[in-house]
Amino acid sequence: MKDLDDIPAIMAEIGARSKAAAAELAYAAPSAKAQALEAAADAVWAARATIVEANARDLEFGRDKGLSDAMMDRLLLTEERIKGICDGLRAVAAQADPVGAVIAEWDQPSGLHIKRVRTPLGVVGVIYESRPNVTADAGALCLKAGNAVILRGGSESFHSSQAIHACLVEGLRASGLPEDAIQLVPTRDRTAVSEMLTMTDTIDVIVPRGGKGLVGLVQREARVPVFAHLEGIVHIYIDKQADPVKALNIVLNAKTRRTGICGAAECLLIHQDVLDTVGQGVIRALLQAGVRVHADETLMAIEGTEAATSEDWGREYLDMDIAAKVVPDIDAAIAHIRQYGSNHTDCIITEDDAAADHFFERLDSAILMRNASTQFADGGEFGMGAEIGIATGKMHARGPVGAEQLTSFKYLVTGDGAIRG
Amino acid sequence: MKDLDDIPAIMAEIGARSKAAAAELAYAAPSAKAQALEAAADAVWAARATIVEANARDLEFGRDKGLSDAMMDRLLLTEERIKGICDGLRAVAAQADPVGAVIAEWDQPSGLHIKRVRTPLGVVGVIYESRPNVTADAGALCLKAGNAVILRGGSESFHSSQAIHACLVEGLRASGLPEDAIQLVPTRDRTAVSEMLTMTDTIDVIVPRGGKGLVGLVQREARVPVFAHLEGIVHIYIDKQADPVKALNIVLNAKTRRTGICGAAECLLIHQDVLDTVGQGVIRALLQAGVRVHADETLMAIEGTEAATSEDWGREYLDMDIAAKVVPDIDAAIAHIRQYGSNHTDCIITEDDAAADHFFERLDSAILMRNASTQFADGGEFGMGAEIGIATGKMHARGPVGAEQLTSFKYLVTGDGAIRG
Numbered sequence: 001m002k003d004l005d006d007i008p009a010i011m012a013e014i015g016a017r018s019k020a021a022a023a024e025l026a027y028a029a030p031s032a033k034a035q036a037l038e039a040a041a042d043a044v045w046a047a048r049a050t051i052v053e054a055n056a057r058d059l060e061f062g063r064d065k066g067l068s069d070a071m072m073d074r075l076l077l078t079e080e081r082i083k084g085i086c087d088g089l090r091a092v093a094a095q096a097d098p099v100g101a102v103i104a105e106w107d108q109p110s111g112l113h114i115k116r117v118r119t120p121l122g123v124v125g126v127i128y129e130s131r132p133n134v135t136a137d138a139g140a141l142c143l144k145a146g147n148a149v150i151l152r153g154g155s156e157s158f159h160s161s162q163a164i165h166a167c168l169v170e171g172l173r174a175s176g177l178p179e180d181a182i183q184l185v186p187t188r189d190r191t192a193v194s195e196m197l198t199m200t201d202t203i204d205v206i207v208p209r210g211g212k213g214l215v216g217l218v219q220r221e222a223r224v225p226v227f228a229h230l231e232g233i234v235h236i237y238i239d240k241q242a243d244p245v246k247a248l249n250i251v252l253n254a255k256t257r258r259t260g261i262c263g264a265a266e267c268l269l270i271h272q273d274v275l276d277t278v279g280q281g282v283i284r285a286l287l288q289a290g291v292r293v294h295a296d297e298t299l300m301a302i303e304g305t306e307a308a309t310s311e312d313w314g315r316e317y318l319d320m321d322i323a324a325k326v327v328p329d330i331d332a333a334i335a336h337i338r339q340y341g342s343n344h345t346d347c348i349i350t351e352d353d354a355a356a357d358h359f360f361e362r363l364d365s366a367i368l369m370r371n372a373s374t375q376f377a378d379g380g381e382f383g384m385g386a387e388i389g390i391a392t393g394k395m396h397a398r399g400p401v402g403a404e405q406l407t408s409f410k411y412l413v414t415g416d417g418a419i420r421g
Numbered sequence: 422m423k424d425l426d427d428i429p430a431i432m433a434e435i436g437a438r439s440k441a442a443a444a445e446l447a448y449a450a451p452s453a454k455a456q457a458l459e460a461a462a463d464a465v466w467a468a469r470a471t472i473v474e475a476n477a478r479d480l481e482f483g484r485d486k487g488l489s490d491a492m493m494d495r496l497l498l499t500e501e502r503i504k505g506i507c508d509g510l511r512a513v514a515a516q517a518d519p520v521g522a523v524i525a526e527w528d529q530p531s532g533l534h535i536k537r538v539r540t541p542l543g544v545v546g547v548i549y550e551s552r553p554n555v556t557a558d559a560g561a562l563c564l565k566a567g568n569a570v571i572l573r574g575g576s577e578s579f580h581s582s583q584a585i586h587a588c589l590v591e592g593l594r595a596s597g598l599p600e601d602a603i604q605l606v607p608t609r610d611r612t613a614v615s616e617m618l619t620m621t622d623t624i625d626v627i628v629p630r631g632g633k634g635l636v637g638l639v640q641r642e643a644r645v646p647v648f649a650h651l652e653g654i655v656h657i658y659i660d661k662q663a664d665p666v667k668a669l670n671i672v673l674n675a676k677t678r679r680t681g682i683c684g685a686a687e688c689l690l691i692h693q694d695v696l697d698t699v700g701q702g703v704i705r706a707l708l709q710a711g712v713r714v715h716a717d718e719t720l721m722a723i724e725g726t727e728a729a730t731s732e733d734w735g736r737e738y739l740d741m742d743i744a745a746k747v748v749p750d751i752d753a754a755i756a757h758i759r760q761y762g763s764n765h766t767d768c769i770i771t772e773d774d775a776a777a778d779h780f781f782e783r784l785d786s787a788i789l790m791r792n793a794s795t796q797f798a799d800g801g802e803f804g805m806g807a808e809i810g811i812a813t814g815k816m817h818a819r820g821p822v823g824a825e826q827l828t829s830f831k832y833l834v835t836g837d838g839a840i841r842g
Binding site: 114367394410415 | 670792
């Protein structure tokens with residue numbers, strides 16, 4: 001490796017190696033990829049003491065840096081969490097291999113037989129923040145899809161990610177796959193991120209996983225295509241025809257089950273006709289569960305709520321907070337979501353099919369739900385196995401991004417001497 | 422419309438109008454879209470005299486500018502070609518509407534029912550050069566997919582495109598769809614192109630159709646996602662196990678049927694073992710057909726060939742020219758295509774299944790062919806109806822881009838009060 005101060009040179013070398021590895025990975029045997037992931041899981045488990053030790057250094061760095069409790073919790077690796085990482089690797093190993101799968105197949109009158117088959121994307125760059133387990137998840141999903149991956153973890157999880165990465169490389173080595181298939185940027189220097197965003201010759205797509213700072217940087221600087229992962233500004237609209245019990249259970253679950261995930265509800269919209277019959281009960285239950293309710297003028301009448309400011313609409317709390325507002329009708333709810341939502345996940349609670357259809361048709365979130373907790377916005381819950389995140393853009397991947405979404409396709413056309421007239 | 426000199430203001434207004442139109446188009450009735458396209462076809466045919474007149478002004482401009490014969494031919498509109506435009510509009514009208522189509526549908530153990538349905542992309546920007554018919558083709562395909570479109574035609578076809586565009590707007594008006602659904606940039610000023618490439622707030626994807634100059638500009642300046650349409654540097658490899666008759670027919674057809682299309686063959690690679698039995702005959706037939714053969718050292722021995730220079734490898738002639746080279750084996754052919762190809766369309770001629778599989782597996786062109794003329798690289802020949810072009814990138818769309826490739830998708834999730842445990 002070059003001088004660690006010469007970031008462009010380091011990144012150029014990593015890029016060139018990734019591209020070479022990707023060319024080989026594109027036709028690697030499915031069994032070799034599965035074997036590499038199994039071996040990586042074994043290696044992670046065998047190295048759990050080393051990983052916990054590396055994690056302790058990161059935790060110390062985090063404490064010195066004054067990270068919040070939530071951030072420190074994301075950073076923490078316990079033996080149980082390490083077992084979760086191993087389980088994740090084995091689950092991806094066990095999934096069907098997407099590469100080469102025939103998506104469609106048909107004959108043309110000209111005598112041509114046409115197949116559309118899945119191919120790897122090439123080289124994926126993953127830029128993430130504190131959670132060290134992303135190292136394993138992203139590495140595994142990219143490998144499964146036949147892609148080489150360049151991982152750039154957060155500076156907080158630097159040592160933990162390195163320890164996990166070493167195990168992934170051990171898996172690659174054990175199965176005879178190129179070690180450069182999964183590379184980790186070996187520096188905390190942030191200019192490595194800017195570098196990645198412009199490596200159009202070697203990186204095919206960037207997957208950014210992080211907060212507003214990272215998203216802004218990506219929007220300003222990226223020249224490489226991006227699978228955008230914006231915030232989850234998740235709305236739940238309680239319709240005029242909402243079932244009161246479903247409304248109560250869903251809103252409570254969507255807000256409080258886990259507040260730190262992107263599918264957690266952040267804003268509640270209540271149809272004015274059911275404010276007394278459904279809405280008030282839901283707000284009181286939220287307050288009772290310890291949620292701070294940032295209420296509009298009408299809902300402020302309920303004891304325990306606090307006045308919402310303009311900052312509360314379109315805000316991702318990721319905490320025991322929710323914004324709440326009364327709307328005159330479904331179209332006002334839709335207009336609010338269009339203005340303040342992030343096209344991640346939005347939900348309607350209603351027994352009225354026409355209202356649900358209207359909501360599904362007029363909104364364009366990656367995930368639209370009816371009568372279900374938004375905490376189901378998750379690749380595992382969609383049956384996709386692991387996920388690298390929830391894409392909120394409209395290009396290529398959208399919603400939960402699993403191995404299949406990390407592929408492209410090509411056409412294989414077979415004739416028997418066919419010429420065009 | 423604003424002052425025509427204030428390009429950023431003009432483009433911002435067009436963008437805002439497109440975005441508003443796209444929000445409405447997203448749930449426009451399929452029948453309204455089909456009706457708009459039928460009415461547009463009627464309008465184009467009714468206005469054919471006006472269109473020919475407008476075209477005459479463009480041809481005069483082109484002559485003054487000294488355009489090549491090939492360019493002048495691309496620019497020319499005759500009554501027959503105008504009939505072709507009408508047929509194209511009606512063909513797209515008759516296609517199945519992609520929006521709302523269910524791509525996949527399944528149940529989860531949690532009780533959730535999940536549907537993945539097609540949605541429009543939003544606002545598409547199409548930047549093209551001399552062919553005025555692209556105005557109709559691109560406008561029709563974008564509308565069919567529920568997208569608003571901003572068309573930026575070449576300065577050569579300025580008046581022709583305007584005349585055709587007026588007919589498209591007439592179709593929109595006749596069916597009650599927003600007229601801003603199909604807008605044409607009303608200025609020849611090139612800064613409008615640079616402007617479009619950075620309109621990330623209003624344009625969802627750019628489709629560039631043009632030569633190296635445009636592609637370079639897009640690569641340098643685009644901040645909006647792009648469906649890359651690079652050149653068609655199409656290779657044909659005659660394998661050791663090639664059938665001599667198929668090889669002869671396919672190479673001749675692929676090179677000479679129409680030289681100006683992106684699926685025309687530009688480089689021939691011949692396995693050394695069949696140089697005498699197959700290769701020489703093919704080269705002689707090409708020469709006899711009037712093709713200039715730019716030959717490597719070995720093939721230069723054939724009378725009538727000329728010496729290839731380093732410029733001939735990876736060159737898109739779009740003319741009666743072909744580069745030709747002898748290779749020691751299939752892997753040398755693959756290496757040559759990887760180095761000089763453009764990931765558009767590449768072909769192997771062989772009776773050997775293992776060789777074909779090897780070629781299909783190791784190359785990653787959007788279209789790979791076996792024993793078929795590369796002139797079949799076309800949306801119509803793939804059964805997709807019209808196409809906006811052949812995408813050579815790996816993100817989102819790839820190969821022929823029809824209405825279906827101009828869509829995204831979203832997940833519709835239905836529960837009956839499901840909450841996550």
